[in-house]
Amino acid sequence: MNKKAFLKELKRKVNIIEDALSQYLPGEDEYPETIHQSMRYSMLAGGKRLRPVLVLAAAEAVGGDVKKVIPAACAIEMIHTYSLIHDDLPAMDDDNYRRGKPTNHVVYGEAIAILAGDALLTLAFEVLSSLVEEPGIAPQKVLRVIKEISLAAGSRGLIGGQVVDIGSENLDISAETLKYIHINKTGALFKAALKTGAILSSASEEQITALSRYAHFLGLGFQITDDILDIEGDTEKLGKPVGSDIKKKKATYPSIFGLQEAKQMAREAVAESLMSLEGFDERADFLREMARYLLERDN
Amino acid sequence: MNKKAFLKELKRKVNIIEDALSQYLPGEDEYPETIHQSMRYSMLAGGKRLRPVLVLAAAEAVGGDVKKVIPAACAIEMIHTYSLIHDDLPAMDDDNYRRGKPTNHVVYGEAIAILAGDALLTLAFEVLSSLVEEPGIAPQKVLRVIKEISLAAGSRGLIGGQVVDIGSENLDISAETLKYIHINKTGALFKAALKTGAILSSASEEQITALSRYAHFLGLGFQITDDILDIEGDTEKLGKPVGSDIKKKKATYPSIFGLQEAKQMAREAVAESLMSLEGFDERADFLREMARYLLERDN
Structure with missing residues (x-):
C-alpha cells in the first residue's frame, strides 16, 4: 500500500465513522436540546478519528467484518471526545480552542460541557451493549470488550493519566512519570481500540496480544510526535497555537530528552510497532502505513 | 413484615452494599492516590443506599439469588454517587455540603472531583461487565442490564433531568417540566435498579414491568417527600440546611401545588407503587415496607 492509497483508505474509513457517529448521537432538536447540541458539537467537530479507524483496521487485519465493529469504533471515539471536553474545562487545562474551534464549555457553558461529557461516556456503553444485536457477535465477546474499554478509560487508565498530568503542571517530572502519563492518557485507549476490533472479529489470543x-508503540510514537509538533509544527495546520506546552511549562519528551533524542525515540517506537505486525499478512498493511503516517504527520 | 423487622433488614442490606462497595473501589493508597481517595470519600460517605438496596430487594421479590446481583447494585450506586459529585460542582448546583460533610470538590478541588465522577461512572460499567463471571447469569442478561442502566443514566434519563433542572433555576416552571425533571433525575435510575435486580434473577417480562x-411511583413519592422535608424537615437529621430549595428559588411540588396537595400526591404515589406489587407474594414485603418508609421518613 503506497501513501496515496493509504490516505484514500484513511479518508474512506473516517467517512464511515463520521456517518455512523451522527446516527448514534441524539438529534439536536431532541429535548433537552442544549445537551444534544453540545454532544454533537464536540463529536462532529472533526478530528483525526484515529481510535475508531484503528478499531476498523484491527478487524480488517484479522480478516473480520469491518461493518460489524462500527458501533464499537464509535463508542471509543465518544469516550475520547468526552475526555477532551472534560480536559478542556477551566478547572483542568482551561483551553478555549480545539481543532481551531471554541471548546465546548466556551460555547455551551461549563455545566452543559460537564454533562455532555458525562452523556457521551454513558452513550458509549449503551452503544457497546447494543453490539449484541449484530449477527455473529457472541455476547461474551461484547462483555469482554466492555471490560477492556472500561478498564482503559477508568482511573487505572485514561483518567489516571489525566490525574497525573494535571498534577504535574509546572513541576519537574521524571521520565518515568511522563511515561506513566502517556501510557495511560493515550496508550490505554489506543490499546483498547485495537483489542476491540480484534476481539469482536474472533482473533486468536496471539493476534490480540x-x-x-x-x-502500545503506536501510542508512544504518536505522543512523542505530538510533543515535537508543539515545537516544530505550524499553528495553522495544527489548529492550536504552537509552543503551548512550553508556555504551560508542561513536561514533554523533547523537554526531558532533548529534541533530537525525542525524534529518535519516535522513530524507534514506530519501528517497534511495525515489528509487532510481523505475523500478519497484507491485510495489516493499513496498520503498517498508519504507523509511518503518524510519525510523518504535520498535524 | 413490621416496621422494626423492615428497619433491621434494611440495615442488613445496606451493610452488604457498603462492604461490597469498599471492595470494588481501588484502595486509597493505589497510584494515583488522590483520585482513588476522592472516589472512596464520596462513595463511602454514607447515604441511604436506596438504589442498590432496591436491586437486592427486586431480586428477592422474584425469588432470585440476592448475592449474585450485588455487583450490579454497587454499579448503580456508583452512578448515583458520580451524579451527586458532578451536581454539587460550582458550575452546577454549587453545594458545599452533602450528608453533613464537605462535598468532593471542596475537599479535593474541582478537577479531581470531575475526574472522580468520571471514574465512578466508568467503574460502574466495568463492574457490570464482570457480572458475567457470576455462575448462572447469562451474558445476554448482563448486556440487557447494561443497556437499561446506560439508557437510564444518559441524556435521555438522569442527565437529561439534570440539564432541565439547572436550566430551570430561578424560573417559573410548569408542573409538566417539574415532572420531567423528577421522572428523569430520580425515576430513571430507580426504575433501572428494580429492572436490574429482576432481569438478573430471570424474572418474567410481566414481573419486570x-x-x-x-x-416509577416510588421515585415520585420519594421526590415529593424530599421537597416536603426541605420545608418541614430538621436540618440536623437531613444533613443539609432546610429551606435550601426556597433560597435557590427552585420549583418543587409544594411550590407548584401547595404543601397539602403535595402531601396528598406523595400518599397517592405510594399507594400506586403498592398496587403495582399486587401480583407478588410475601417475598415482596420488603419492597412494600420500603414504599411506606420513604413516605414517613424524616431524612
Whole structure:
C-alpha cells in the first residue's frame, strides 16, 4: 500500500465513522436540546478519528467484518471526545480552542460541557451493549470488550493519566512519570481500540496480544510526535497555537530528552510497532502505513 | 413484615452494599492516590443506599439469588454517587455540603472531583461487565442490564433531568417540566435498579414491568417527600440546611401545588407503587415496607 492509497483508505474509513457517529448521537432538536447540541458539537467537530479507524483496521487485519465493529469504533471515539471536553474545562487545562474551534464549555457553558461529557461516556456503553444485536457477535465477546474499554478509560487508565498530568503542571517530572502519563492518557485507549476490533472479529489470543503491542508503540510514537509538533509544527495546520506546552511549562519528551533524542525515540517506537505486525499478512498493511503516517504527520 | 423487622433488614442490606462497595473501589493508597481517595470519600460517605438496596430487594421479590446481583447494585450506586459529585460542582448546583460533610470538590478541588465522577461512572460499567463471571447469569442478561442502566443514566434519563433542572433555576416552571425533571433525575435510575435486580434473577417480562411501575411511583413519592422535608424537615437529621430549595428559588411540588396537595400526591404515589406489587407474594414485603418508609421518613 503506497501513501496515496493509504490516505484514500484513511479518508474512506473516517467517512464511515463520521456517518455512523451522527446516527448514534441524539438529534439536536431532541429535548433537552442544549445537551444534544453540545454532544454533537464536540463529536462532529472533526478530528483525526484515529481510535475508531484503528478499531476498523484491527478487524480488517484479522480478516473480520469491518461493518460489524462500527458501533464499537464509535463508542471509543465518544469516550475520547468526552475526555477532551472534560480536559478542556477551566478547572483542568482551561483551553478555549480545539481543532481551531471554541471548546465546548466556551460555547455551551461549563455545566452543559460537564454533562455532555458525562452523556457521551454513558452513550458509549449503551452503544457497546447494543453490539449484541449484530449477527455473529457472541455476547461474551461484547462483555469482554466492555471490560477492556472500561478498564482503559477508568482511573487505572485514561483518567489516571489525566490525574497525573494535571498534577504535574509546572513541576519537574521524571521520565518515568511522563511515561506513566502517556501510557495511560493515550496508550490505554489506543490499546483498547485495537483489542476491540480484534476481539469482536474472533482473533486468536496471539493476534490480540500482537495488536495490543502494536498499539502500545503506536501510542508512544504518536505522543512523542505530538510533543515535537508543539515545537516544530505550524499553528495553522495544527489548529492550536504552537509552543503551548512550553508556555504551560508542561513536561514533554523533547523537554526531558532533548529534541533530537525525542525524534529518535519516535522513530524507534514506530519501528517497534511495525515489528509487532510481523505475523500478519497484507491485510495489516493499513496498520503498517498508519504507523509511518503518524510519525510523518504535520498535524 | 413490621416496621422494626423492615428497619433491621434494611440495615442488613445496606451493610452488604457498603462492604461490597469498599471492595470494588481501588484502595486509597493505589497510584494515583488522590483520585482513588476522592472516589472512596464520596462513595463511602454514607447515604441511604436506596438504589442498590432496591436491586437486592427486586431480586428477592422474584425469588432470585440476592448475592449474585450485588455487583450490579454497587454499579448503580456508583452512578448515583458520580451524579451527586458532578451536581454539587460550582458550575452546577454549587453545594458545599452533602450528608453533613464537605462535598468532593471542596475537599479535593474541582478537577479531581470531575475526574472522580468520571471514574465512578466508568467503574460502574466495568463492574457490570464482570457480572458475567457470576455462575448462572447469562451474558445476554448482563448486556440487557447494561443497556437499561446506560439508557437510564444518559441524556435521555438522569442527565437529561439534570440539564432541565439547572436550566430551570430561578424560573417559573410548569408542573409538566417539574415532572420531567423528577421522572428523569430520580425515576430513571430507580426504575433501572428494580429492572436490574429482576432481569438478573430471570424474572418474567410481566414481573419486570410491574416492578418498573412500582419504581416509577416510588421515585415520585420519594421526590415529593424530599421537597416536603426541605420545608418541614430538621436540618440536623437531613444533613443539609432546610429551606435550601426556597433560597435557590427552585420549583418543587409544594411550590407548584401547595404543601397539602403535595402531601396528598406523595400518599397517592405510594399507594400506586403498592398496587403495582399486587401480583407478588410475601417475598415482596420488603419492597412494600420500603414504599411506606420513604413516605414517613424524616431524612
